[in-house]
Amino acid sequence: MSCDVTAPPWPHGPTTNRGADVINELVLLESKSLRDSVLEQTDVLDRVKALSLLPDGMHVTTAMVAAYFEVGLEAIKSLVKDHRSELEANGYHSLTGEQLRSFKNLSGIQSRTRSLALFSRRAVLNVAMLLRDSDVARQVRVYLLDVEHASRPKPVENSVHSTTLSLDDRIDQRITHVLGKTVVPMFNVLIETSGAHQRELIALRSGVQRIEKRLRQHHARLQRLEAPREDRPLAGVMASMDAMNGREFEEHIATLLRRDGCTNVVVQGGGRDRGVDITALTAHGRRLVVQCKRFAPHTSITSPELQKFVGAAKVLHDSEVALFVATCPFTRDALNIAAETGITAVHRGLLEEWSAGAALAVLG
Template sequence: MINETALLESKALRDSVLDRTDVLDRVKALSLLPDGMHVTTAMVATYFEVGIKAIRSLVLDHREELTANGYHVLTGSELSSFKELSGIQSRTASLAIFSRRAILNVAMLLRDSEVARQVRTYLLDVEYIARTQPVDNSVHSHSDALDDRIDQRITHILGKTVVPMFDALIATSSEHRRELIALRTGVQHIERRLRQHHARLQRLEGPRENRPLAGVMASIDAMNGPEFEEHVADLLRRDGCTDVIVRGGHGDRGVDITGRTADGRHLVAQCKRFAPYNSVTSPDIQKFIGAAKVLHKAEVALYVATCPFTRDALNIAAECGITVVHRGSLEAWSTGTELQVLK
């Protein structure tokens, strides 16, 4: 995936994503003038959490590009008309205004702003699937279809015949119980890998119109809380977890999901759908530790979030055996990579 700093250097790349003005509100709420279309220089500075001088300096260096995308300085009768139509109370002789497209342009040029960096990262996240998903123009042979049917048949036999056979042997054997459990775990791992392989093939070979146009994280950010919890639960089930139950809401005893890993360990998960510029802090982790380890006696505890974790939060999680799934890990997990702790 292209690094967000590439947008700072490439005008062609900036031009290719200028229509994605909705990203501005995804990252941070954008306040507009009463006309609902423009903002002033001061409002742009507030949005990006920088000084007004930084915005003015940027305009000076990139005025032609910004003007082409909606930056404009109003004076004279034009300013009077704008004040009357928008209801602005101002006695200035001139007023610089930015359209949403121009604000997005600023985000792709402004170096010393964390908000601008988040906008650039989000932009590329929204675009990356459209760039990276291959267009399937191949003609599939009969042998490909046969291989796929064989894989599915093997998966079915492993899940419906071999694993139950091991279950029966484990239940009636005491002498070789440990070895049998290890063999069953190996078979379940193979079955799970085959299912994941088949799911990936279906995604790649499916019709183009059924594929999402937005990036993975953009789709997740559009979910509400319950939808995000269900998404995480689906990922756990995909990776072989059983008895997965979404418990989010009142009375959840501090966890959103419970279940068991493929090898039988008790699992709990906490799901936080935060804005990407926020962070999970150490108090958040400490509260979860109490719920996961004390109330639920969990052997595997996941804290899944759509944002980064602070350094203190990461340190406390590592010390207490909490597996953190930050924004980058969540993206990889959602696109098919299995979490190490679930293997």
């Protein structure tokens, strides 16, 4: 059963907190209007986990979607069956006949199947908002809420918010204390001294104990949800980089290099960069060159781009350490070339971790 929410899709007010985000996430599963309102945020997929694309750089197969969400193939097929029209509106389609043969020729896919289901990045995000039994899908939904929350205007003074949360927390704990220390013992006494209504009193006591248990569970759950997530980089890191222009992105990478002990950091820029954007020395004095590419998250760094950088880094600059930093994934061929030539490929996920404070091992 699904419901459609006609109210504004996201709550705005002093009571919004992580507990409210959990409620929003559940509504996101049920409300098509909410799903439609965030379908442009496809870069969220790469924040949670790198999404591998077919050679056309635009689509994934059903098996690839299942692998991304770490569920069985049948789970995705069943979801498509239940929500086919919505998914088709967001880029899902199935190829057969001449269309399939043409796609195979263009993309280089080797397959003997008579039909091939393809998902666009938008359709994959749509799946994330419909798939219940997947931790990866839930992380995508939580990230969507994080991005939306980070984009809201921040109030100058948030003391009312903090006071409200603190008051709510104290009220919950007080109710739990009263139930456990006063009401339940009172029922115990009444049960011992009452004969005619003992059964009813026992049933009432059981109900109160269930309420007390649920309040304790609710309090513990809120504490877990509001605690910092060490397994996930800081929200908003990649959003800020996506908003930069090319020069700002290069300066950002230069700042990270200086933070990690590099010296003589120079942002080249212009048409005289000789194939690299930044030159520097590592903390141990090794010659370092960096190529910076601020591309859209749904694109990929390809092997020709890697090969061009290899020539500039190794031949023109005689570098000892070479970084290719990008705000998007790398194709498999590009990663293979990087591994074979000693280039460090800093893809979107690794870049987010580096920007959030993690050190690059190659700079140590």
